[in-house]
Amino acid sequence: MAFVKNIVIAGLGGQGIVKASDILADAALRAGFDVKKSELHGMSQRGGSVTSDVRYGERVLSPMVPPGEADVLLVLEETQVAINRPLLAADGVLIGPDIIAPGALRNRKSLNVAMLGALSAVLELPETAWVQAIHANLAEKLHALNEQSFALGRDAAVKGAVGQ
């Protein structure tokens, strides 16, 4: 099959997992790729574990990332790292919440976008696509804060040499 990039975003209900995957999928769409994303809504979102799958490439078929085939596993909550690790491919990259230093964010609610910043360091999507996607998916009053968080996450990943 043609090239497909598989990303799984994991965390707990209320952390903005779905919003993060919306932004990622939108950025990939803006970069010209075929995109599919999938997660479960409803009861699972009442504070329980949440994962969202995003796949992009020339042509994407199934909307779900097969277990053990995630190129990147992005986890927003420490307790969710171990249970989701089996989703990651043998040569996949794990990005955990410890990449963002405690207290580094002005608003902890923007952790999801900071984590996308870290993710952006290992994906080859143009920065303009990310910025446009953040703007399109968040209210205008949140743009500045989230752009800062995104940059912070990206810097942290570049300095920490994620995926090397």
Place this chain on the structure above:
Amino acid sequence: MTERLLLSGDEAVALGALHAGVRLGTGYPGTPSTEILEEFDRLGGRAQWSPNEKVALEVGIGSAFGGARTLVTMKHVGLNVAADALFTATYTDVEGGLVIVSADDPGMASSQNEQDNRHFARAAGAPMLEPSCSQEAYDFTRLAFDLSERWKIPVILRLTTRICHAKTVITPQPPVQGLREPSFRRDIPARVMIPAFAKPAHHRLRAKLAAIAEWNEAQGPLRIDEPERAADSPAKAGSPQGRQGRAPLGIVASGVAAVHAREAAPDARQLTIGLTWPLPLERIRAFADGVDRLLVIEEGDPLLVESLRGAGIGAEGKPEMYRFGELNVARVRRIIAGDRTPEPAPPVGKPPELCPGCSHRGVFEVLRDLDCIVAGDIGCYTLGVLPPFSAMDTCVCMGASIGVGLGLRHILPEEQARRVVSVIGDSTFVHSGLTGLAEMVYNPPPTGHVVLIVDNGTTAMTGQQEHPGTGRALDRSPTEQIRFEVVAEAMGVQNIHIVDAPRSGQTGAQQLEQLLRTLLAKSETSLVIAREPCVLAAPKIRLYEKAAAELRQPSSCAADIAD
């Protein structure tokens, strides 16, 4: 450049309905269908929540009889509620297109069962379309209206969770033009189903289905993917030999299973069926003749494979273990390999729970501490079954709390009967609890009964939708509000109490506990309404109420003049 949109299947259906000229959308919220009507409203369409799916479909039938294209949405179990209307609506002639969305939930992400609603197409005689991505959800919505109007028959668009909630790329088409204006045209034999008219109507239905099957054979939405290797080979690509050669493996699939299958078996030849009832059996037979092994990949019950075998097409199905839960690429690979070994367990995450500060918490603490036998119902509060509450003993379907509670009361020894309480949410009460309340008044058990409405002012579980008890319509505009205590009084319930739902572990709990003790000791019929807005919805409810107040009183000047 053509417009590319990243839409969920639900959003794509809403856009397709808008572009198909739908004049009215009705439904009842239910995961994974809820977002369709919300999006249709956001796009400027006219959408309404009905008290339940049966009423939604009945309103839809009337609208279609009046000549308007009409969309009716519900989750799979909702179609059970609407089935009475469905099974006779297919006998009638609709004037405007009538499309019913059934959003199934294989794997039960947020449902009480994983019934396969493909059965309904066969049982009710309704054509069924099954998209495999958002583009097809959009295209098939538009096609469904065309088919419905051409043959004057309700059409079911069957989605599943991974179609409804997966976002995929779509390119929309220009909206339809030139639909006729709604206007009443009398056609008594086609719409009044007394036996004299229903007998010929049944024959007409079968003739319609035969004609649609013929259309499906000739030009139905059906796709054949050739083996990738053959297609990639320069010698064979596009050549007649390359296309007509036998393939070792042929797959027949529909819906989301089709994209899983294509990914799992790129070297197979694959037939993906869009209109899955009535089936294009001759095209499938021709496809089967060109492959050595014909395998049906379908989620849920073995319906498609049995239909093929019934038509004399030798097809292989999946092992029984794959009837349960959703399919995915890994499971399809196992089906192709005939692998019956136990599957690896999926990651066990943190289970859902009632939100911190949820108004249901205090109620279930009281029910637990009183050791009540709780007949429960469908909603967020079903989570009262989990620790630390473990305060629910039954949950079957919408509204069942009241009937099941009454049944327990009738039959249990008195000391147990007196502990039975029916717990039901506000939206669920309007959906299916009113008839249960009538039953309680009509056939009261010797020990009486206690019904507890946990009223959090919204349809919380599905994402905070309005219902007839909130006083607001789907678009949040003010409308008449049904007051449960007034209804209960009119029905003849003997004791009616309204209390604040207690805060978890706080003093309000003693009040509710004392009230329940008193009512459980009486041999009378009682309704307790425990009120406290959903903690997630409360800020929004305050905004809606403020907007409604401003609407009632446009400006302080006007108020001054009125004074």
